[in-house]
Amino acid sequence: MSADPANRMGWVPAPQQGWVAPHIASEFPGLGVAWVEVDAKPGRSPEPVRRRLRDLSDRTYGSQAIRLRERPIPWAYRVFYRQIGLDPDRTRTAVEQLTLERLEDGGFRSHGLPADALNIAIVETGVALRAFDANRIEGRLCIRDSAPGESLPEGSGELAKGTLTIADEARPLGLLFGPTAEDYGIERGSRRLAIAAIQVKGVPQIAVEEALWMAASTLEAA
Amino acid sequence: MDGRFDSRGGLTTLLGMPALLRHEGIDGLDVAVDERQARRQLRQQVARLEAELASLFGEAFGHAEVPHRVAAVGAAPRLLDLGELEALRDELADRTAEARQALVERQRVEDENRELVERMLASPQDFKWVRVSREDLGLHGCGHWHSRPRLGPIGMLMGWWRVKISSGCPLPGRLAAVEREDEAEGRA
Numbered sequence: 001m002s003a004d005p006a007n008r009m010g011w012v013p014a015p016q017q018g019w020v021a022p023h024i025a026s027e028f029p030g031l032g033v034a035w036v037e038v039d040a041k042p043g044r045s046p047e048p049v050r051r052r053l054r055d056l057s058d059r060t061y062g063s064q065a066i067r068l069r070e071r072p073i074p075w076a077y078r079v080f081y082r083q084i085g086l087d088p089d090r091t092r093t094a095v096e097q098l099t100l101e102r103l104e105d106g107g108f109r110s111h112g113l114p115a116d117a118l119n120i121a122i123v124e125t126g127v128a129l130r131a132f133d134a135n136r137i138e139g140r141l142c143i144r145d146s147a148p149g150e151s152l153p154e155g156s157g158e159l160a161k162g163t164l165t166i167a168d169e170a171r172p173l174g175l176l177f178g179p180t181a182e183d184y185g186i187e188r189g190s191r192r193l194a195i196a197a198i199q200v201k202g203v204p205q206i207a208v209e210e211a212l213w214m215a216a217s218t219l220e221a222a
Numbered sequence: 223m224d225g226r227f228d229s230r231g232g233l234t235t236l237l238g239m240p241a242l243l244r245h246e247g248i249d250g251l252d253v254a255v256d257e258r259q260a261r262r263q264l265r266q267q268v269a270r271l272e273a274e275l276a277s278l279f280g281e282a283f284g285h286a287e288v289p290h291r292v293a294a295v296g297a298a299p300r301l302l303d304l305g306e307l308e309a310l311r312d313e314l315a316d317r318t319a320e321a322r323q324a325l326v327e328r329q330r331v332e333d334e335n336r337e338l339v340e341r342m343l344a345s346p347q348d349f350k351w352v353r354v355s356r357e358d359l360g361l362h363g364c365g366h367w368h369s370r371p372r373l374g375p376i377g378m379l380m381g382w383w384r385v386k387i388s389s390g391c392p393l394p395g396r397l398a399a400v401e402r403e404d405e406a407e408g409r410a
Contacts, residue, residue, distance in 0.1 A: 027261065027301060066283045069276040078276070079269040082310060085295030085302050145301065164299040176299050 013037060015212050018141035018196075024164070028083070030201030033141050033166060035194050036212045037134045040219040042186050045116045049222060053116060056123055057107035065099045073126035076202030081177065084164055091177065094128040114186055114193055117218035127197050127211035130166070132173060132184045134194040139169030141196055146172060153183040166196065193219065257304050264307040271314040278321040285360050286328035288321035332360040339367050339385075346383040364391040 018033035025031060045053075068074050069088075074095050081088040092100065098119055102108050108123070110116055118129045132141075144167055146159040152172055159165070165172035174180040176198065186193060195215045197208045275290055282288040292313045295306050302310065335358045342349045346369045355366040368386045371377030 024301065026258070067280045070273075070280055075273060075276060079272045081299075082268050082272055082292070082314070083265050083302065083307075084299040085306065085310075086299055087292060087294035089291055090294060160296075160298060160300070162300045164301070178298070 013216070015197075015209060016140070018143070020142065021144035024143060024145060028080070028201065030199065030203075031080075031143060032199040032208075033143050033196055034199065034208055034212065035141055035196040036216045037192060037194050038216045038219050039191060040114055040193050040222065042113055042188055042190055044112050045110050046222050049113070049116050049120070049218060050110050052120055052218075053108040053110055056120060057102060060099060060102050060108075060123070062103055065096075065103055068096060068099055071126065073203050073207060076200050077126075077128060079202070080200040084176070086177065093177075094122045095126045098123055113222055114195070114215070114219055117215045117222070118195065120218060121211045121214035124214060125207050125211040127199070127203060127207050128177065129211055129215055130174070130180060130196050130198070131186050132180060132194045132196065133186055133190045134192040135190070136184055137168045137173070137194055141173075141194070142167050142169070143176060143198070144172075153181040166198070195219075260304055261302075261307055264304070264311050267311050268307070268314060271311065271318050275314065275318050275321060278318065278325060282321065282325050282328070284357075284362070285332075286324055288324045289317055290321055292317055328360070332358070335359050342367060342369050342385050346385045347381055350383060363389075365389040 013036050015034040015036050018035065020028075020031050020033070069078055074093060077093040077095075078088040081091065081093060088096070098108070102123075108119060111119070114131045118131055121127070122129055144165060146161065146163040146165055148161050149158060150172060151158045152174065159172065164176040166174055166176050172181070173184045195212055197211050199205070199208045278288055279290045292310065295302060295310060335354055338349075338352070339354050339359065342352060342354070349369045351369060353366055353368040356363055365388050368388065369383060370386055371380075372382040372384055377383070
């Protein structure tokens with residue numbers, strides 16, 4: 001993160017752009033990863049964040065959930081899921097998963113920070129976000145396919161060659177749109193977080209920036 | 223293919239046309255095939271089909287069950303090859319056609335039910351005890367048309383039949399789960 005005031009989006013750091021492996025970028029124009037780093041302390045969400053979740057619950061209805069997949073950004077993620085071999089009705093997109101949980105639970109449940117900050121931004125914008133422990137990331141984030149013999153850090157077995165991952169410059173941090181490797185996820189002791197947005201074709205840059213700004217500002221204000 | 227690029231980058235007509243006739247495929251013809259364009263086309267088709275399927279799903283929800291599931295190609299995300307993309311496109315196309323057919327079928331049933339209600343209203347005595355719900359007509363909300371006798375058994379004996387239109391959904395209130403959460407927070 002730069003301390004340069006000119007490089008800040010309001011009072012939140014401007015997003016940094018990650019890279020996509022060239023052969024993947026040529027297959028999927030529009031695919032990208034951007035992230036911001038913020039200082040934050042994981043734990044129970046303060047009342048304003050919980051109130052915002054309740055407000056979001058009141059604004060989210062079943063009829064919206066049914067029509068969600070027709071809206072441009074959720075549709076763009078569904079299409080991308082199909083194109084990389086996932087079934088979006090089984091491995092749900094982030095916003096669809098949260099909306100489904102909202103309907104099942106009767107409201108957006110608080111899971112503490114940073115999860116609540118990410119969930120608010122995901123529901124408001126539709127953009128897929130994830131959080132990593134920034135102090136454990138080496139270099140820039142990227143989207144690439146796995147190399148032969150590579151595996152995720154928690155040792156859940158070797159990744160099949162060509163598996164799409166989100167990675168730093170040393171190793172994969174998790175599957176693209178899958179769970180984050182335990183070593184890189186947020187723990188109680190994490191103090192600096194990297195909030196990453198995965199952009200696919202059809203998701204405007206302004207939505208990505210808004211999602212990152214929303215998540216980061218919620219965390220910084222907490 | 224009616225031409226190929228020569229070493230200077232110019233397009234020339236294939237003089238070796240008989241070679242094409244001798245070969246079933248294009249192997250050995252020294253013609254480079256770029257599958258990337260084909261994969262891009264297939265991905266665009268997948269996107270269009272996904273949009274259509276999503277629209278049909280939304281339109282049908284609450285009216286009819288439409289097939290909309292297409293199984294994942296694998297457990298983990300990866301680049302799909304041409305054959306896998308073709309299979310995915312075909313499955314999506316099949317599912318879209320099935321969904322469209324299911325909707326047409328449902329529309330036919332709803333039209334028939336609409337006609338039935340009109341005939342019930344015209345002569346209730348010909349449709350004794352028949353009950354048609356708003357859902358059967360593809361309408362939202364609660365209620366139904368029910369052909370039943372006036373004054374109970376007396377009307378039944380006298381042949382005084384009418385169509386009673388019921389209405390009224392339960393009044394909207396807060397979800398029970400929200401109330402429980404509020405109570406739990408209050409106790410804490």
